[in-house]
Every structure is written in C-alpha cells, then in structure tokens.
Amino acid sequence: MMPYPKKTFAPDExxxxxxxxxxxxxxxxxxxxxxxxxxxxxxxxxxxxxxxTAGSLIGLAFTWxxxxxxxxxxxFASNWALAFAGIVLFCELVPFLKDxxxxxxxxxxxVATIFHVALAWRRWRDR
Numbered sequence: 001m002m003p004y005p006k007k008t009f010a011p012d013e014x015x016x017x018x019x020x021x022x023x024x025x026x027x028x029x030x031x032x033x034x035x036x037x038x039x040x041x042x043x044x045x046x047x048x049x050x051x052x053t054a055g056s057l058i059g060l061a062f063t064w065x066x067x068x069x070x071x072x073x074x075x076f077a078s079n080w081a082l083a084f085a086g087i088v089l090f091c092e093l094v095p096f097l098k099d100x101x102x103x104x105x106x107x108x109x110x111v112a113t114i115f116h117v118a119l120a121w122r123r124w125r126d127r
Contacts, residue, residue, distance in 0.1 A: 019062075026056030027116040033109045053112045064123050073126065079121035081111045 029052035060074060088107050091097040097127040102110065 016067050019066055021088045023056060023119060025052055025119055029053045030113040030116045034113055037106060037109055057112060073119060073122045077115045080118040081115035084114050085111055
C-alpha cells in the first residue's frame, strides 16, 4: 500500500495565520461601503465593497480556523456590532425614535463597520 498524507480538519499555523490576517480586508471594504452609500454608488467599487464585506462576515462562521486568541478578538468585535444592532431594534419599538433608525442597508453597513473597527482596535490593543 502506498502511504498518503492524512487530511484532518485541524488547521496548521499557516492556516490560522491566513485566517487571522484575512479579516483585515473587511475594514477598508466596510468603510468603502459606507462611503458609496453616502456619496452614491460607484460602478465597480460598490459591488466590490459589498461582496468583500459580506464575505468577511460570512467567513466568520468558520471559526475552526482561528485559535482562542483570535476568537476572543472576534467575540469582542461581535459584542460591539450586536450592541448597535440591538439599539437599532430598540429604536424601532419606541414611537418617537422610529424616525432616527437608518435604512436597512445603512444599518447593515454600519454593523459591519463597527465590527471591523472594534476588531482593529482590539488587535491594536492586544499587540
């Protein structure tokens, strides 16, 4: 029988490093998305920023590629993003605050930006 390399689901150091560093892509993409929402869609930039931002958040579902240190940073950033989402939902319930709630696309872009800014801040603080 010919020996073959075993494939397991345990990420090696290279995989963890890549997963940790690829999260940085979401910060400029989410900021770019906010800018395109503010100043109007730009033909290539708007879908590119939207796709990268969505991909960076969807990729967080695969936390098996992160170690405990990165998961703690992601958890910190998630808490801030979810706190903003909770505030927006609360404002939907209060009659005199309903007009202060941003549109859905703005809310999602702000949540993504808050997440990535909080993640960048935590990374800077933990270095």
